[in-house]
Amino acid sequence: MKNFLLLALLITVALSFSANAKTIEIEVHGMTCALCVDTLNRKFNKMAGISKVKVNIKMKTLRLETASTSPAIAMIKQAILDAGFMPIKVTIISDKEAKETLTQG
Numbered sequence: 001m002k003n004f005l006l007l008a009l010l011i012t013v014a015l016s017f018s019a020n021a022k023t024i025e026i027e028v029h030g031m032t033c034a035l036c037v038d039t040l041n042r043k044f045n046k047m048a049g050i051s052k053v054k055v056n057i058k059m060k061t062l063r064l065e066t067a068s069t070s071p072a073i074a075m076i077k078q079a080i081l082d083a084g085f086m087p088i089k090v091t092i093i094s095d096k097e098a099k100e101t102l103t104q105g
């Protein structure tokens with residue numbers, strides 16, 4: 001019984017850890033006007049696991065806040081490509097940690 005409680009506790013901890021929402025910032029090239037911003041906004045507002053979308057055309061960034069089950073980075077990049085833009089750099093900003101930068105091709 002004690003072991004069971006310990007196991008239950010461990011599972012709870014593990015779940016709450018992975019349930020952390022993330023903020024993902026992607027440097028996106030190719031945005032030139034309000035329509036571009038609108039396209040990306042609409043695309044990511046429809047995507048499952050995304051809770052908030054913010055596009056900054058001046059900074060060339062797309063900032064996504066994810067729910068507990070966030071979409072894969074590859075999926076996000078593909079969606080940007082499909083919309084006709086170029087994902088350059090992906091930065092994952094988690095709640096607890098500072099900044100972890102993932103630079104991919």
Ligand SMILES: [Cu+2]
Pocket residue numbers: 031032033034035036037
């Ligand atoms: Cu445009």
